[in-house]
Amino acid sequence: MPRGRFAPSPTGSLHVGNLRTALVAWVAARAAGGDFVVRIEDLDRANSSSENELAQLSDLRAIGLDFPADVVRQSERFAVYDAAIERLTARGLTYPCFCTRREIRDAASAPHGDLPEGAYPGTCRDLSPTEQQSRVDSGRPPAIRLRTAGERYRFTDSIVGDVEGGVDDVVLRRNDGVPAYNLAVVIDDAWQQVDRVVRGDDLLLSTPRQIHLQKLLDLPRPSYAHVPLVVGADGERLAKRHGAVTLADLSRAGESVAEVRHELLTSLGWSIDLDDAVNEFTWSKVPLSPWTIPSRWQTRRP
Numbered sequence: 115m116p117r118g119r120f121a122p123s124p125t126g127s128l129h130v131g132n133l134r135t136a137l138v139a140w141v142a143a144r145a146a147g148g149d150f151v152v153r154i155e156d157l158d159r160a161n162s163s164s165e166n167e168l169a170q171l172s173d174l175r176a177i178g179l180d181f182p183a184d185v186v187r188q189s190e191r192f193a194v195y196d197a198a199i200e201r202l203t204a205r206g207l208t209y210p211c212f213c214t215r216r217e218i219r220d221a222a223s224a225p226h227g228d229l230p231e232g233a234y235p236g237t238c239r240d241l242s243p244t245e246q247q248s249r250v251d252s253g254r255p256p257a258i259r260l261r262t263a264g265e266r267y268r269f270t271d272s273i274v275g276d277v278e279g280g281v282d283d284v285v286l287r288r289n290d291g292v293p294a295y296n297l298a299v300v301i302d303d304a305w306q307q308v309d310r311v312v313r314g315d316d317l318l319l320s321t322p323r324q325i326h327l328q329k330l331l332d333l334p335r336p337s338y339a340h341v342p343l344v345v346g347a348d349g350e351r352l353a354k355r356h357g358a359v360t361l362a363d364l365s366r367a368g369e370s371v372a373e374v375r376h377e378l379l380t381s382l383g384w385s386i387d388l389d390d391a392v393n394e395f396t397w398s399k400v401p402l403s404p405w406t407i408p409s410r411w412q413t414r415r416p
Contacts, residue, residue, distance in 0.1 A: 116148025119308045120174070120181075121299070123155045124166035128173050129359040130407060131314070131344030131352045134378045138341050138400060139312035140179045141388070145395035150179070151306055154187045155299070157292055162189075173361045177375045178388050186306065188298050195293035198301055198331055199258060199286050207330065208286060210256030211238040212249040233282035234259065258287040260327070267322040272339035272397040274315065279322040300324045304333040315340035316351075339397065345404045347412055364411065381405045 120136040122128060128136075143150040152174065156162040171185070202208050211234075218234065239261060241249075250256070260283055268278040285294040303311060318340045328335050344352045352359050364374055376386045383399040384391040 116143060116146040116310065117151065117306065117308050118143030118146075118148060118310050118312060119151045119153055119303070119306065120179075121153040121155045121302075121313075122170050123158060124163060124170060125158055125161040126166060127360040127362065128170050129344075129352050130361075130364075130374065130378065130411070131359075133173065133177055133361070133374075134344055134381065134405070135312065135314055135341045136174055136179060137177065137375075137378055138339070138382065139310075140181075141384070141391050141395050142310060142312055142339065142397075144392045146310070148310075150181050151308070152181045152185045153302055153306065154185050154189075155295070156187055156189045157295060157298060159189060159292070169362075176361060176371050177378075186302065188293075188302065191298070191302070192293060194301060194305075195298050196287075198297060199293070202260065202286065202330060203258075207261050208258050209239050209241075209261055209283075210246055211259045211283075211285070211289075212241075212246075212254045212256050213237055214254075234284070236283050239283060255289045257285050257289040259283045259285055260330075262326065265322075265326050267325045269321060269325060269335075269338060271318070271321075272310075272337060273342075273400050273402065274318065274340055277318065277321070279319055281322050281326045284323045284327075296320060296323050297327060300327045300331065300333055303336055304328070304331075309334070309336045310339065311336045312339045312341060315342050339400075342401060342404045345406055347406060347409070349404075349406075352407065359407065359411065367411075369411070377408060 118139045120139050122132060140150050152171065154167055156167070174181070199208065217237070239259070246256075262281045262283050265281045266278060267281070268276065271277050284296050286297045287293050321338055321340075325335055327333075346352060361371060361374060365371070379386050379388075379391055381401070383401065385394060
């Protein structure tokens with residue numbers, strides 16, 4: 115059976131851009147005759163909270179989305195991710211990276227052709243065992259990176275169309291021992307039998323990385339659909355400075371959940387009724403440009 119998903123990180127409240135993407139994922143799954151699951155991507159344990167998780171799940175249900183109550187949490191699956199890293203390491207496909215955050219930021223800010231934003235150029239990939247041990251002895255715990263060889267992948271996005279991009283030496287495990295997003299997401303999508311990944315288009319250029327990991331780990335490749343982001347009047351990604359951008363904010367400003375859902379559905383060119391949206395769904399209706407939130411949302415404050 116077809117399956118879609120929405121996978122928020124419980125580090126704060128969902129804003130209307132998140133909810134809009136969740137609506138696309140849910141409607142697309144239902145239109146295909148499939149089901150829909152929610153996964154909690156709480157790898158960032160320092161900034162995640164159960165309160166945020168509960169609020170996010172409540173907001174998704176409030177706008178009309180149904181999904182199983184037994185959500186998957188990535189924080190409970192570290193052993194699975196670690197086992198995948200061990201498999202890749204046994205094949206000589208990983209190496210330790212001792213770069214500091216500043217060194218990574220400086221390296222990633224240099225141009226790297228069509229590699230993903232923030233691509234790592236491989237600074238540590240050819241360190242000798244002696245050099246590696248010297249860094250360990252100096253108290254610099256390593257991250258674990260994937261060793262790549264200039265691989266490139268082409269895929270057809272249901273919204274964007276044909277996309278091609280390269281793969282860099284992506285992090286598999288951070289230097290604090292936490293598995294990285296790109297590894298966890300491909301493992302969990304395969305385990306949950308997700309065959310259609312719908313998410314914001316800020317993740318579009320990370321997709322070749324994930325396709326490469328799917329190939330290495332012998333996992334199925336889902337279809338992808340990257341939804342254009344929601345922005346404020348200044349054209350920038352949605353943030354608190356733009357006004358009332360969460361359901362709670364909008365409720366305090368006098369906007370009902372039904373009104374919010376209406377705005378989100380019409381911004382996608384759909385009917386305001388969820389069942390009608392499912393019946394009339396086509397990918398061609400999803401706009402290719404970012405959506406600017408209504409002016410009344412930008413001027414209202416809680």
